[in-house]
Amino acid sequence: MQNWIDSLIRGWGQDPATWPWAQFVYLAFMGLFAFIVINFAAITAGIFSWAERRVAARMQSRVGPNRVGPFGFLQWIADAVKLLLKEDLVPTEADSVLFRAAPYFMMVGFACVFVCLPFSHTLIVADMNIGIFYILAVTALIVVGIIMSGWSSNSKWSLFGAIRSAAQIISYEIPAGMALMIPVMLAGTLSTQGIIRAQGGFPWQWFIFDNPAAFAAFFIYFISALAEGNRTPFDLPEAESELVSGYNTEYSGMRFSYFFLVEWGNMWIMSALATTMFLGGWQLPGLTPEKFDALTGGIAVVAELASLALFAGKTLFFVFVVMWLRWTLPRIRVDQMMNMCWKYLVPMSFAGVIFVAGWMLAVHAVPVLGVAMRAALFLAGAGAVIAFALRTMKNLRDTGDKFDFTSNW
Amino acid sequence: MAETALAYVKNVRDTAKSFWEGMSVTLSYMFRKPITTQYPDRTGVPVRDTIPARYRGFLEVDMDICTACQACERACPIAVINIDILKGDGKLVPKLRMERFDIDIGKCMYCGLCVEPCPTGAIQHTREFEGAVMNFDNLTLRFVPDVLKPVVAYKPPKGAESFPRQPLGEITRKLIVAWDAPPPPFPSKEEAAKDHGKPREGALDPAAMGRQLAAKALAVKDDKPKLQKILEEAMAGTDCGDCGYPDCFGYSDAIAKGKDTATDKCAPGGADSKAMLETILVTLKSGKLPEAAGGGPAPSGAEGGGPAAGQGSAAGEPQVPLKDAPAGPPLSKTLSKDELYKVVLDAMAGTDCGDCEYDDCDGYTKGIVYEGQTDLNRCAPGGEDTRAKLYNIMLGTKPPPK
Numbered sequence: 001m002q003n004w005i006d007s008l009i010r011g012w013g014q015d016p017a018t019w020p021w022a023q024f025v026y027l028a029f030m031g032l033f034a035f036i037v038i039n040f041a042a043i044t045a046g047i048f049s050w051a052e053r054r055v056a057a058r059m060q061s062r063v064g065p066n067r068v069g070p071f072g073f074l075q076w077i078a079d080a081v082k083l084l085l086k087e088d089l090v091p092t093e094a095d096s097v098l099f100r101a102a103p104y105f106m107m108v109g110f111a112c113v114f115v116c117l118p119f120s121h122t123l124i125v126a127d128m129n130i131g132i133f134y135i136l137a138v139t140a141l142i143v144v145g146i147i148m149s150g151w152s153s154n155s156k157w158s159l160f161g162a163i164r165s166a167a168q169i170i171s172y173e174i175p176a177g178m179a180l181m182i183p184v185m186l187a188g189t190l191s192t193q194g195i196i197r198a199q200g201g202f203p204w205q206w207f208i209f210d211n212p213a214a215f216a217a218f219f220i221y222f223i224s225a226l227a228e229g230n231r232t233p234f235d236l237p238e239a240e241s242e243l244v245s246g247y248n249t250e251y252s253g254m255r256f257s258y259f260f261l262v263e264w265g266n267m268w269i270m271s272a273l274a275t276t277m278f279l280g281g282w283q284l285p286g287l288t289p290e291k292f293d294a295l296t297g298g299i300a301v302v303a304e305l306a307s308l309a310l311f312a313g314k315t316l317f318f319v320f321v322v323m324w325l326r327w328t329l330p331r332i333r334v335d336q337m338m339n340m341c342w343k344y345l346v347p348m349s350f351a352g353v354i355f356v357a358g359w360m361l362a363v364h365a366v367p368v369l370g371v372a373m374r375a376a377l378f379l380a381g382a383g384a385v386i387a388f389a390l391r392t393m394k395n396l397r398d399t400g401d402k403f404d405f406t407s408n409w
Numbered sequence: 410m411a412e413t414a415l416a417y418v419k420n421v422r423d424t425a426k427s428f429w430e431g432m433s434v435t436l437s438y439m440f441r442k443p444i445t446t447q448y449p450d451r452t453g454v455p456v457r458d459t460i461p462a463r464y465r466g467f468l469e470v471d472m473d474i475c476t477a478c479q480a481c482e483r484a485c486p487i488a489v490i491n492i493d494i495l496k497g498d499g500k501l502v503p504k505l506r507m508e509r510f511d512i513d514i515g516k517c518m519y520c521g522l523c524v525e526p527c528p529t530g531a532i533q534h535t536r537e538f539e540g541a542v543m544n545f546d547n548l549t550l551r552f553v554p555d556v557l558k559p560v561v562a563y564k565p566p567k568g569a570e571s572f573p574r575q576p577l578g579e580i581t582r583k584l585i586v587a588w589d590a591p592p593p594p595f596p597s598k599e600e601a602a603k604d605h606g607k608p609r610e611g612a613l614d615p616a617a618m619g620r621q622l623a624a625k626a627l628a629v630k631d632d633k634p635k636l637q638k639i640l641e642e643a644m645a646g647t648d649c650g651d652c653g654y655p656d657c658f659g660y661s662d663a664i665a666k667g668k669d670t671a672t673d674k675c676a677p678g679g680a681d682s683k684a685m686l687e688t689i690l691v692t693l694k695s696g697k698l699p700e701a702a703g704g705g706p707a708p709s710g711a712e713g714g715g716p717a718a719g720q721g722s723a724a725g726e727p728q729v730p731l732k733d734a735p736a737g738p739p740l741s742k743t744l745s746k747d748e749l750y751k752v753v754l755d756a757m758a759g760t761d762c763g764d765c766e767y768d769d770c771d772g773y774t775k776g777i778v779y780e781g782q783t784d785l786n787r788c789a790p791g792g793e794d795t796r797a798k799l800y801n802i803m804l805g806t807k808p809p810p811k
């Protein structure tokens with residue numbers, strides 16, 4: 001970030017190295033970036049709340065909110081205003097200090113992740129060399145917030161939700177961390193930008209198609225991320241039918257909206273991380289990172305915007321997949337959730353790490369092995385996508401319906 | 410729980426397979442047309458056109474074929490319908506005009522009882538149902554829009570079976586205002602008191618008209634058809650059938666022939682018709698015209714004082730023709746069966762209530778005349794009156810006390 005600011009200021013004919021108060025300029029920029037990042041997180045979370053309702057409605061043959069603004073797009077603003085105007089209740093028997101503080105822990109843990117999330121070739125708040133490690137570390141703050149809210153509410157439902165959430169998030173941190181180790185090993189760096197740079201613009205250059213273990217790691221990571229974000233089918237901490245609303249049962253108004261902001265904002269985080277680690281991030285096809293760095297002038301701006309759009313597109317697709325999963329799968333039981341983590345995902349992710357270590361040695365010895373595996377996996381993946389599309393069309397036609405995406409919005 | 414390696418692999422495979430199937434199903438639903446109908450503003454056709462024809466929605470009155478009989482007003486169990494009648498002499502101004510015909514659809518319970526008795530089908534349920542308004546007063550449908558322009562009652566042609574009606578729903582639809590329309594103006598007390606109690610031009614004076622008709626009736630005393638015409642003039646002339654006769658002709662004919670002595674059966678005519686009919690009947694009986702009441706209020710208790718005279722004699726009147734009935738063989742002995750049938754049917758209340766354990770009045774009459782039914786006490790709506798008549802006709806005696 002500092003380099004970026006330096007180059008910006010040099011562009012105006014100044015040299016910050018000669019300024020005695022340069023540190024304050026950096027501080028001001030830090031504040032600006034923090035403002036932008038938090039607003040980005042809040043606004044995307046709001047928009048996702050609307051998008052999820054529209055997607056859910058469509059999948060259930062309903063219409064969904066479509067009255068506020070075009071396609072009901074301004075619904076999330078209306079909802080946010082409503083939530084902000086609601087009374088901020090603190091239960092009498094609650095531990096009011098912890099109760100009030102809990103949503104802020106959630107928000108901090110959530111917003112800090114954005115520091116290391118890339119958006120495009122240049123756009124990243126701080127490209128730390130321990131990026132992934134940092135993300136995994138600050139995400140843990142969310143658990144603190146959840147347990148605080150559950151404990152301080154002094155309600156059985158809240159406490160049950162919090163305990164379930166703690167058990168779930170701590171369990172799934174392990175497979176998520178191990179699955180993320182695989183791209184880290186392949187790239188040889190923990191920096192998020194470094195991992196993207198180690199991949200390529202074309203699908204077969206992505207880490208997901210690098211070897212079978214990486215392919216499996218992508219799914220392990222995605223499942224674990226769902227569990228960490230309390231998303232269906234792992235929404236046990238918020239199970240409406242059992243716990244009313246889980247750890248946030250006693251909250252109202254703005255504090256309540258923080259919890260949901262974090263939940264929906266998490267969808268961007270998990271998808272952006274999947275895109276970064278496994279799907280080539282912002283890499284444009286046919287443009288290597290080195291050539292990208294060398295671009296200047298208008299073409300650089302165009303490439304920058306293209307990379308931004310590509311990254312956002314990939315991320316939004318996975319956000320959609322997360323919503324899609326929610327309206328497909330029922331909630332699983334606590335024992336099933338634990339079973340899945342400890343008996344399947346954890347051993348598989350460990351095996352994957354060991355396999356990748358061996359695989360890297362093998363490819364180093366016989367480079368053609370890597371190329372052949374990439375080609376095979378890419379073709380298998382492409383075939384699966386086509387087969388899935390055909391299967392979907394068959395499901396559509398089997399019921400005597402026809403493809404109609406445009407009417408009755 | 411021990412698990413074989415095979416089962417372990419199978420579990421993984423089953424998970425992947427169920428994801429594959431489940432997600433393709435939900436995605437396929439994403440690309441279908443939602444079945445939701447977006448009421449109210451994005452429906453293909455107006456919703457009222459999609460509901461069954463016999464739906465009981467807002468009431469509608471076609472004033473063009475309303476006879477002003479007020480049968481609907483009387484039928485309404487919760488007084489939702491309010492009709493103000495302006496009566497005329499039938500010459501300078503029409504006999505019946507309506508200066509108000511209000512239906513409070515906010516109070517209406519959509520029972521449909523008002524639709525049943527309507528002789529012309531002027532009042533009907535429409536399929537309109539969307540009446541959400543900010544001001545409750547806007548839910549009163551005023552079918553006579555201007556009180557100063559009263560609507561003349563429709564005189565149905567004799568024997569008509571159907572009546573020309575505007576397409577159902579169009580009148581009511583025009584009366585339903587926008588949801589946020591201001592409430593209708595409500596006259597202040599001073600304004601309302603301004604015209605209160607003042608006689609209107611051409612308004613009916615039942616006392617004067619009663620004397621007029623009585624004078625005419627006296628002149629044609631023995632000419633039953635002419636007498637019937639005069640008597641009919643005293644009635645409202647709506648042919649509503651509330652009197653138990655099919656039309657005004659039936660009732661007036663029955664009175665003219667002395668078969669009916671009740672003067673209070675004309676519901677639309679109300680107190681005015683009753684007063685006029687009584688004036689006529691008293692005149693016919695006494696043979697001399699009652700004196701005019703003079704300019705001031707009628708002297709109380711004065712015999713022959715217009716309406717007061719009518720009311721004074723009302724109590725003793727109905728028995729008069731029976732007392733005067735010729736003492737001889739009963740009608741059942743003198744008339745043919747078919748003639749007797751008509752007479753007996755006339756004596757019945759004509760409500761087809763079925764209380765007599767026959768299907769209708771016709772059935773009971775046939776029972777008495779042709780099938781030898783001897784129980785003459787079964788007509789509940791007719792009461793003592795019908796019972797007396799039946800005993801007189803069939804046996805020539807007075808009914809035994811109950």
